[in-house]
């Protein structure tokens with residue numbers, strides 16, 4: 001059996017037409033050769049595995065080939081002459097490849113300069129390909145610059161680098177620069193599909209799409225991943241096998257865990273996650289695939305088509321659709337938020353397995369988070385106050401509209417035996433004269449005079465300077481008359497109400513009510529914060545606790 005040649009090497013493009021992508025670079029170089037307008041120095045920049053070295057060799061071959069031809073597929077070297085064959089075999093004395101990373105010193109460059117003076121051993125051009133050129137030392141760059149300033153006419157330099165910003169401007173200015181682009185996923189998929197066909201491999205398109213995506217723009221990486229998948233699953237490349245071999249957790253495991261979550265079966269979710277963990281799967285990857293499938297479930301729930309990024313088979317999509325039926329949309333979204341927020345904790349934690357387990361339990365029991373009842377029972381500060389909180393991402397609180405104190409008071413007028421107080425008076429008029437009552441609420445009443453002792457007692461109410469506009473309101477004729485009448489009715493005899501502004505008026509009824517409400521809210525807030533369910537929800541959602549409203553009376 002012959003030695004296995006890795007696909008990236010076996011499938012190195014031999015001609016311009018075999019290059020995937022890089023259209024502008026390829027066209028410009030072909031034109032330059034045809035027009036015989038070849039620069040003395042080229043700079044190829046771009047990330048790894050996108051064709052820089054391949055194109056440098058194809059270009060060198062075409063420049064030197066005496067039988068170069070131009071056809072429908074563009075410019076082509078013959079691949080048959082001694083020069084073409086030597087270059088293909090990597091032993092041409094006139095095409096010299098130098099690794100700039102290991103030959104980065106000034107001596108190496110001096111040697112190149114010496115060597116470059118001599119004419120090529122055959123043909124008219126001598127080509128130096130210096131890879132990783134950014135690794136050269138400053139002295140080496142200076143030496144190189146001297147050569148570039150007065151290059152022997154038979155010499156062509158091609159520099160390649162992933163880090164062009166590290167190259168001195170003096171060098172850059174003497175090169176024709178080409179910025180290579182990452183290869184798109186669909187271009188990669190097209191190429192590896194060709195490779196599979198030529199290699200006699202049977203591959204599911206979805207598997208190749210997954211590989212193309214995983215390669216992140218690098219054709220070399222795509223071919224290396226394909227090697228890895230072949231080593232794992234042999235001549236038949238399935239989506240499932242591909243997922244497993246490149247460390248993407250299998251869809252069946254993911255769907256199983258998701259079913260445990262959505263079916264409120266935390267133990268199922270835990271044991272499947274544990275199995276994946278024992279098989280050596282990365283827990284962050286696992287969480288990510290759960291998120292992706294849940295995303296699919298949410299789309300299924302709203303009737304969307306399977307999203308392309310999921311690469312699901314038709315059967316898998318059916319399973320996802322069935323899972324989506326297990327919960328209302330709202331809950332699916334909340335579970336999505338929990339997982340999405342939790343994935344960082346999984347990857348950051350020194351104990352990712354524990355974090356993931358808790359996360360799974362949270363998700364599988366997410367209805368507890370959504371229901372307000374559980375919160376209400378443990379968090380209500382007093383027996384009479386109802387409290388409801390919705391654990392949406394911005395953990396805001398919702399409540400039924402609170403009954404105002406007024407509504408309650410108006411239904412409960414003071415009984416006959418009750419002592420007649422200023423507060424009682426204000427409440428008694430609220431129903432029929434709400435505006436007047438509201439104005440009076442901002443007043444502070446001194447002790448009521450002994451009504452039995454004085455004929456026409458004068459009664460002073462105070463307003464603070466801030467509330468002086470209330471005083472002005474009360475000075476209006478209509479209010480005054482009302483006030484006198486109503487006071488007489490309530491207290492059983494005429495009373496002169498005097499309205500004054502004072503600096504230290506004291507606490508008005510309105511101020512007192514506000515203060516008491518604040519205290520209640522603070523109690524409620526504390527209770528909510530100390531509630532373990534809310535705290536967990538907050539930790540998971542990362543939300544803020546919104547304003548709390550107290551429902552007076554019995555909780556709904």
Ligand SMILES: Nc1ncnc2c1ncn2[C@@H]1O[C@H](COP(=O)(O)OP(=O)(O)O)[C@@H](O)[C@H]1O
Pocket residue numbers: 007008009011012013018019020021022047048049050051052053054055160183191219220221223
């Ligand atoms: N644009 C491309 N078209 C086709 N194959 C490519 C392309 N880029 C890279 N490859 C594949 O990846 C391998 C490495 O490419 P290479 O040209 O050495 O990349 P670079 O020099 O940019 O790192 C090649 O042998 C080939 O199999």
Ligand SMILES: [Mg+2]
Pocket residue numbers: 049052053054131160
């Ligand atoms: Mg290279």
Ligand SMILES: [Zn+2]
Pocket residue numbers: 064065066067068077078079080081082083084085
């Ligand atoms: Zn040739």
